[in-house]
Amino acid sequence: MYPEIHFLLNDREIRISEHPAVLVLDYLRGSERLVGVKEGCREGDCGACTVLVGELSGEQVVYKPVTSCLMPVGELYGKHLVTIEGLNMPHLSPVQQAIVDEGATQCGFCTPGIVVSLTGYLMEDHQEITKEGVKKYLSGHLCRCTGYRSLKQSVDHFKKTLDNNKGIGFLVANKMIPAYFREIPARLRRIPEISMRKEENTPDFFIAGGTDIYLQKNELLPESRICVLNGQPEMKGVFKKNGYLHIGALTTFEEFAQHTGIIRIIPYIREYMFQIASLQIRNRATLGGNIINASPIGDMTILLLALESLLVFKDGERSRTVPITSFYKGYKQLDKTSTEILTEILIPEPVSGVLINFEKVSKRKCLDVASVNSAMKVRCEDGIIRDIGLAMGGVAPVPLFLKATCQHFLGKQVSGELIEDAFPIIQKEISPIGDVRGSACYKRLLARQLCIAHFTKIFPEKVKVRDFYGTH
Ligand SMILES: Cc1cc2nc3c(=O)[nH]c(=O)nc-3n(C[C@H](O)[C@H](O)[C@H](O)COP(=O)(O)OP(=O)(O)OC[C@H]3O[C@@H](n4cnc5c(N)ncnc54)[C@H](O)[C@@H]3O)c2cc1C
Numbered sequence: 001m002y003p004e005i006h007f008l009l010n011d012r013e014i015r016i017s018e019h020p021a022v023l024v025l026d027y028l029r030g031s032e033r034l035v036g037v038k039e040g041c042r043e044g045d046c047g048a049c050t051v052l053v054g055e056l057s058g059e060q061v062v063y064k065p066v067t068s069c070l071m072p073v074g075e076l077y078g079k080h081l082v083t084i085e086g087l088n089m090p091h092l093s094p095v096q097q098a099i100v101d102e103g104a105t106q107c108g109f110c111t112p113g114i115v116v117s118l119t120g121y122l123m124e125d126h127q128e129i130t131k132e133g134v135k136k137y138l139s140g141h142l143c144r145c146t147g148y149r150s151l152k153q154s155v156d157h158f159k160k161t162l163d164n165n166k167g168i169g170f171l172v173a174n175k176m177i178p179a180y181f182r183e184i185p186a187r188l189r190r191i192p193e194i195s196m197r198k199e200e201n202t203p204d205f206f207i208a209g210g211t212d213i214y215l216q217k218n219e220l221l222p223e224s225r226i227c228v229l230n231g232q233p234e235m236k237g238v239f240k241k242n243g244y245l246h247i248g249a250l251t252t253f254e255e256f257a258q259h260t261g262i263i264r265i266i267p268y269i270r271e272y273m274f275q276i277a278s279l280q281i282r283n284r285a286t287l288g289g290n291i292i293n294a295s296p297i298g299d300m301t302i303l304l305l306a307l308e309s310l311l312v313f314k315d316g317e318r319s320r321t322v323p324i325t326s327f328y329k330g331y332k333q334l335d336k337t338s339t340e341i342l343t344e345i346l347i348p349e350p351v352s353g354v355l356i357n358f359e360k361v362s363k364r365k366c367l368d369v370a371s372v373n374s375a376m377k378v379r380c381e382d383g384i385i386r387d388i389g390l391a392m393g394g395v396a397p398v399p400l401f402l403k404a405t406c407q408h409f410l411g412k413q414v415s416g417e418l419i420e421d422a423f424p425i426i427q428k429e430i431s432p433i434g435d436v437r438g439s440a441c442y443k444r445l446l447a448r449q450l451c452i453a454h455f456t457k458i459f460p461e462k463v464k465v466r467d468f469y470g471t472h
Pocket residue numbers: 043044045205206207208209210211212213214229249250275276277278281284285286287288289290291292293297298299300340341342343367368369370
């Protein structure tokens with residue numbers, strides 16, 4: 001018998017006893033026959049399986065769109081799961097009406113997921129409905145037949161009725177979402193907290209956001225002993241202590257990018273997110289999962305590497321801290337035992353004047369993994385580089401910290417010449433191979449170009465792209 005999972009599904013209270021690794025998508029379509037949740041790619045790419053997951057946050061419930069094809073049912077405890085069926089009313093909702101009015105559906109396969117995501121957008125407490133907001137919520141949806149123009153135009157319809165809305169209360173009062181949403185906070189509070197977490201002592205697998213492990217081990221998980229890490233609230237959140245920003249390993253990409261403490265040190269972090277996965281994936285993907293999956297092109301890993309973060313591991317009562325710069329020993333070889341859990345990532349609090357830039361080149365501008373990615377942090381005093389961290393992905397078997405290149409820059413004045421002198425050092429440090437994302441030669445070129453991009457963006461008054469025309 002598996003531990004009971006007690007949650008709300010649309011307007012119903014549910015208690016199930018399933019293997020915790022069963023996918024929410026399979027549970028919904030197989031056991032509940034809620035087939036409005038479509039199965040497309042099963043890889044988080046198409047968005048057809050999108051559902052809303054609501055969690056108590058103070059007095060309110062905050063809803064986020066996620067792909068149900070990469071989420072374990074074990075994580076539903078104490079949450080509100082909303083499918084397209086749970087948005088049904090005797091009349092059309094504003095999102096459904098906008099889709100009808102704009103002719104934004106043909107075969108309709110993608111439509112339920114899109115309605116769910118855009119409803120999630122309207123349920124946010126925001127001052128204004130924007131084109132950017134609609135685009136962000138559509139980012140994880142593929143539509144094969146209608147295209148996106150008519151969907152983007154739906155923003156004008158929402159604006160007419162919904163600008164300055166006050167979120168869920170307003171939508172319920174105006175019959176734009178079903179009335180049962182009003183009772184959800186109280187109903188969730190009645191679910192006892194006590195069994196929020198029951199885990200295997202010696203699991204075969206840990207699951208955090210599931211956005212990587214379900215692609216790698218999908219067949220094995222429902223037959224294995226697993227530990228769903230997301231039941232551990234102490235591994236979430238961001239706070240300052242002893243000169244470090246402490247970031248729980250379960251912090252998702254989106255939570256990281258929206259946190260004011262993070263925005264203060266990485267001002268463009270929200271812009272970078274447009275190049276990283278889709279909203280539904282960023283709502284699930286954790287920083288810890290990105291570091292441990294050890295992909296040489298993990299975007300957050302590269303950023304945290306440039307920031308020279310520290311990793312805190314726990315194994316029962318034992319705890320140890322490892323610099324991320326020495327964590328990767330070879331392709332998918334880590335300085336970590338199989339029972340250790342990454343609990344926290346510590347970013348040294350930058351002294352004032354630290355500037356950070358992130359660059360990513362991929363085949364598609366959005367929703368694609370990198371051919372090469374790179375991040376740089378740098379601090380100058382009186383024009384002299386006093387601190388620098390440069391990391392690159394896709395150029396070695398591991399996410400790479402360019403130690404020798406950093407050494408070259410330290411103690412020197414920023415100039416075009418200094419950067420050009422760094423190119424041969426970079427080429428010596430990297431060892432890219434050719435693959436579907438580009439030839440080794442192309443990646444070597446990108447390494448050079450991304451170094452130029454960092455400096456020209458961070459020091460536009462000192463170096464310009466044209467300084468490097470014709471140099472190789
Ligand atoms: C459609 C799609 C698009 C994507 N786009 C991008 C992208 O643009 N950029 C990018 O970098 N990645 C991308 N990814 C990859 C993935 O989302 C990230 O690597 C993510 O950070 C993985 O985190 P997770 O929490 O989902 O990990 P999981 O899948 O839960 O776990 C990954 C591995 O880490 C282990 N693990 C996780 N957390 C811990 C912990 N705290 N302690 C010990 N072990 C742990 C798990 O056991 C597993 O082996 C994409 C994935 C999908 C499906």
